[in-house]
Amino acid sequence: MTVSILEVFAKNRAEELPDDLWNEFVLPLDFEEVPIKEMKKAAVLVGGRGTGKTMFIKYHCHATQLSPKREKLKPSALNFIGIHYRPDTSFTPNINAKWVGKRWESVFNSVLSLSILVEFTKLSNNILKSTLSSKTLKEDITNFLVPRAICSQLKIESCLLINGEEFFQDALFELTNWIRLPTTENPLLNLDLKQTVLLLIQKLKLNVPEIGHSIFHIFIDEFENLDEEQQKIINSWLKHGQDPLLFSIAHKKYAEVTRATKTNERLEERDDFRLIDVEKLYFDPDKPKNFEILAAELVLLKMIEFKDLEVSKALVAMYSDVSSIDARKESQYQSKVKKQVNRIFPCMSFSEIAKEVVHDEALFGKLKKTLIEDALKKNKKHNCSPNDFIDKNHPEASIVNGVLLHRIRTDIDELKSEFDAVRRGEASKNYDQWIQNNLVGALIYIYNTLPNRICPIYAGFSEFILMSKGNLRHFLELCFQSLTRAHVEHDIFKDNVFHPVPIDTQARATLVTSTSQFGRIENAGEYGRQLQKIAQRLGILFSLHQKRKTQSEPEINHFSIGISDVSLLDIEVQKLLNESLVWSVLKLYKSTKNKTETDIEQSEYLLHPVLSCYFGISPRKKRKIKLLPEQVNTIFVKPDKDFNKLLEVFRKKLNIEEDENTELSNTQIRLSW
Numbered sequence: 001m002t003v004s005i006l007e008v009f010a011k012n013r014a015e016e017l018p019d020d021l022w023n024e025f026v027l028p029l030d031f032e033e034v035p036i037k038e039m040k041k042a043a044v045l046v047g048g049r050g051t052g053k054t055m056f057i058k059y060h061c062h063a064t065q066l067s068p069k070r071e072k073l074k075p076s077a078l079n080f081i082g083i084h085y086r087p088d089t090s091f092t093p094n095i096n097a098k099w100v101g102k103r104w105e106s107v108f109n110s111v112l113s114l115s116i117l118v119e120f121t122k123l124s125n126n127i128l129k130s131t132l133s134s135k136t137l138k139e140d141i142t143n144f145l146v147p148r149a150i151c152s153q154l155k156i157e158s159c160l161l162i163n164g165e166e167f168f169q170d171a172l173f174e175l176t177n178w179i180r181l182p183t184t185e186n187p188l189l190n191l192d193l194k195q196t197v198l199l200l201i202q203k204l205k206l207n208v209p210e211i212g213h214s215i216f217h218i219f220i221d222e223f224e225n226l227d228e229e230q231q232k233i234i235n236s237w238l239k240h241g242q243d244p245l246l247f248s249i250a251h252k253k254y255a256e257v258t259r260a261t262k263t264n265e266r267l268e269e270r271d272d273f274r275l276i277d278v279e280k281l282y283f284d285p286d287k288p289k290n291f292e293i294l295a296a297e298l299v300l301l302k303m304i305e306f307k308d309l310e311v312s313k314a315l316v317a318m319y320s321d322v323s324s325i326d327a328r329k330e331s332q333y334q335s336k337v338k339k340q341v342n343r344i345f346p347c348m349s350f351s352e353i354a355k356e357v358v359h360d361e362a363l364f365g366k367l368k369k370t371l372i373e374d375a376l377k378k379n380k381k382h383n384c385s386p387n388d389f390i391d392k393n394h395p396e397a398s399i400v401n402g403v404l405l406h407r408i409r410t411d412i413d414e415l416k417s418e419f420d421a422v423r424r425g426e427a428s429k430n431y432d433q434w435i436q437n438n439l440v441g442a443l444i445y446i447y448n449t450l451p452n453r454i455c456p457i458y459a460g461f462s463e464f465i466l467m468s469k470g471n472l473r474h475f476l477e478l479c480f481q482s483l484t485r486a487h488v489e490h491d492i493f494k495d496n497v498f499h500p501v502p503i504d505t506q507a508r509a510t511l512v513t514s515t516s517q518f519g520r521i522e523n524a525g526e527y528g529r530q531l532q533k534i535a536q537r538l539g540i541l542f543s544l545h546q547k548r549k550t551q552s553e554p555e556i557n558h559f560s561i562g563i564s565d566v567s568l569l570d571i572e573v574q575k576l577l578n579e580s581l582v583w584s585v586l587k588l589y590k591s592t593k594n595k596t597e598t599d600i601e602q603s604e605y606l607l608h609p610v611l612s613c614y615f616g617i618s619p620r621k622k623r624k625i626k627l628l629p630e631q632v633n634t635i636f637v638k639p640d641k642d643f644n645k646l647l648e649v650f651r652k653k654l655n656i657e658e659d660e661n662t663e664l665s666n667t668q669i670r671l672s673w
Helices: 002-010 053-060 104-129 135-142 148-154 165-180 193-207 228-239 278-282 288-302 322-328 331-344 350-359 361-378 395-404 412-423 429-448 461-468 472-490 503-523 525-546 571-582 609-615 629-637 640-654 666-671
Strands: 042-047 080-085 215-220 245-252 273-277 556-561 586-589 604-607 623-627
Touching (some): 002 472, 042 053, 053 245, 104 165, 104 193, 104 228, 148 165, 193 215, 193 245, 273 278, 278 288, 288 331, 288 461, 331 461, 350 361, 350 395, 361 429, 395 412, 412 429, 429 525, 461 609, 503 525, 525 571, 525 609, 525 640, 571 586, 571 629, 604 609
Parallel strands (some): 042 245, 042 273, 080 215, 215 245
Antiparallel strands (some): 556 604
């Protein structure tokens, strides 16, 4: 049981889940705002890596929509039939004129045709296994023969569609082998995808009347992995799709794809397709609580075996059902869901973390000696002692004192006087503001001074939501790493009673996840190594700001560029900046005040918060630095020696002392234990 729970959390990619996602897919709360089933034209679905594009598509396809787990399916379930196709990137790039010859387009068509034919055999069998009550429908499907023209092209005898998968897979196997080593000038077979599918649909409608009004919608996933000429072919199908056959595509947000077709026409949004930002459907910055609820439901869905969590099959059965969305929006239900998940992954408030600092010997020592005593020694114009600024009954104010004392403009005697008033129980608007603006940065600073301690700010369900930033894959990995370590260290699944994951265990799991995600950037496409270096340099730059004892402008983890138009940046920098968005190394936040589409003066680039723990910086989007174009150029493309010079400029500007200006070695130390 425990192993199975850990396994389901480990499966954080759509490819690791079955085609039938019923009761495994949690519908976004705004799902009905994207009525793909009612659309009469193509869709272009976009979203960042790990934001749910493939899951969204698979939910709309026949395996899920006709799932035998769906009770009492209505005949209307056949009005929309979705088919999912994902190119095999191991050999699809080889289908070009240079490798397979001038008939490459025919070969490309044939590969896709066979793959879609396989899906039609699965569709026919899914209809038979479904809870659709019509016996006539199932008899007609059972007796349906693959059209003779298709059988002739494949050189096979007449066969039933329900038995056709073996023949189609055999043909696909032979054609794939030929593509890898084309030993003849002409391909082994020739099938035009659009005409093949239209023929099959036409025959189905004639012989199976109950799908006479069905619209067949083919979703081509990972469109960006096809080359430009292949994309043009699909764009042509997309542009000219109509009832009963539509084509749609999905690709990474910001990916460079063509909108050209095989003719002089180009795809035009609104006229030819509807653009759907799947990422925003899951994580809308204007509705942040929607993702929080969805993530909480996803956790409960995977923890259904624990009765003490009040998770029932009836509860999670609603997650894939559109008719249950309204019930999931009710405040009482949402409070219950969040309460359950916060019990699994508890967090500490900033106030509680502050209390831990003043009551922990090592942390308190850093506050007293590294911050307060050091500041008082540098400023001789006072008669104060460290104890004048420390009171364990006022931990937040004491910690904030540690950074305020390092600021040149701070009058030490005035600060002491105000702190004395706080100790007497008097209200202080100044301290309220100081704590709000400086506490988190100060807490991270103190914890970063101890290599074997990880700040609890990185632990808890709410923090996992913050660090995942709408990325379900990151969120599930944070949960998985926490549960795995808690199972080994604390046996939290003992006797089928769930015990909360300890804060420290979660924090260490976050560091492992953050470090792992940084390492994976190297595999992020063609420019992976460059993107990893960019992330590292930005992380070092932000951590340099985090090292300031003054913590003036604390919690810096994003930047803007002091330039009016992106085209003014170097071409290589433009390319890498876009690639960092494609692979979600950076997150773009754009001001509505921009004058043009390319105006980036108000654009802000956030280093993905999942990396925050690795670099020891804040996961919260609070403050930014404004970089000059030449500084961006140095960070993105210049050699290490130039970047080190830039760091030295920032070190002097920030007045970072030598003992603060150390290399980022804490991560390696922390991971060693």
